[in-house]
Amino acid sequence: MEKYLVVIPTVNERLSLPKMVQAVLKHDGFHVLVVDDASTDGTPEWVKEIISSTDRVSLIERPSKLGLGTAYITGFKWGIQRGFRYFIEMDADGSHNPDALPWFIKEIEEGVGLLIGSRYMNGSISVVGWDFRRLLLSKCGNLYASLLLGLGLTDMTSGFRCYSVQALQAIDLDGVHSTGYSFQIEMAYRVDAAGFKVHEMPIIFYERNYGSSKMSKRIVREAAILPWRLRIERLSGAVARTLFRKKYVKEISG
Template sequence: MAERKLVVVPTYNERENLPKLVDRLLALPDEVEILVVDDGSPDGTGEWVAGMSATNPKIHLLSRTAKNGLGRAYIAGFQWALEHGYDLIVQMDADFSHSPEDVPNLLTGIMEQNGDLAIGSRYAGGIRVINWPLKRLVLSVGASYYVKWITGLPVWDPTGGFKCWRRQTLEAIDLPTVKSNGYGFQIEMNHRVWRKGLKVVEVPIIFSDRVEGTSKMSKKIIVEALLMVWSLLIQNGLSRSPKKSVSPAS
């Protein structure tokens, strides 16, 4: 039987971006369904999805009442995906920083490289970021080295938010105990996979800054991520290596 594929998109005020994103995802050669996790966006993003999902069975809405951060939205979305029996779960932003046309590359990448998690990587094999201020690029690349130095996580792009999960991997990492948000959330999720001895692979993507709408990232989220990395080292018994490899997919 063919694998069931779901793309999870967290949204807060993405009314301008979402209709175009949904069109492009539904036009992909891979048959994907879409789950939008909206935190009560005042701009009507949730209402738009509710209307679409009433007539299109491939579009789903998980509506939450308050803006609670990217991490909480993803955990709720992943739990929904597991409850509804999807096999491959892609996560991506709504703002076209992640190109919908790269989704098939992530799906192929995780299968061909036999990964348990595939990260869409801006930095593996060179830097591919369009239209970011230099300051933001330096911060992001610097963060990647920082994470690698402290935790040993052998990933070029640990803060990236465009990824593909196997359901078995999400089942293996105890979602309810994941606490962080924003960039810290991406790092914590990757670290949980790697330290269990599961296989993290990177698939090159091109990342562009958003054109419509505004970024919700803040200084608080950056500081949270920088500190959280130390607690990951502690959680791994101060070790910079994973456990012996055991693949949940095998």
């Protein structure tokens, strides 16, 4: 059985998905799970077609567009139940190059909980095809999240990344708040908070050639609020721990 599960969330990605899936399958040991949210362009039909010729691809179909975050959580739970050891997130639209997969595996197997493919390492910007507005949104979003959460990462919002099963099992997956792209920030925070190493490696991000982005104002709003939510959660956790410690010390000292 394969060790590595590549989870690909899709909404209307018929034009890009086949190339991505075929490029992943060129690498031994990888299984692809597509989590499709009610695509109407033939995406799930194409996946069913390929499933009839290989047992290294699976499909979960959901009834409506339920968000990137919940698509990944659904995929992770599916893979944990089936015994996969490493979980890779990848977009369907050609933005993430499957040729980088062996590099992810090499480092994650050295005991890292989460390995993020970063577009912004060593002070450079490795993005092809974004206009200035989109780049600014991404850079500012990253700066904002890292200032508030202090994880010292260059690209917390990157969606090309790999988790170990131990890191995913240490997190309460049902307690993850984010439905949209802030999911990436929240997961990096939670893996770090669970005591696992979070590392980065450089990748090049290519803007999609086909289909359209699902980014919306609601998704940006959710990402703006999330770091504050996590800070409050951290603070209330610390207060609860202090109160518990005081009560415990009082009890054992009589």
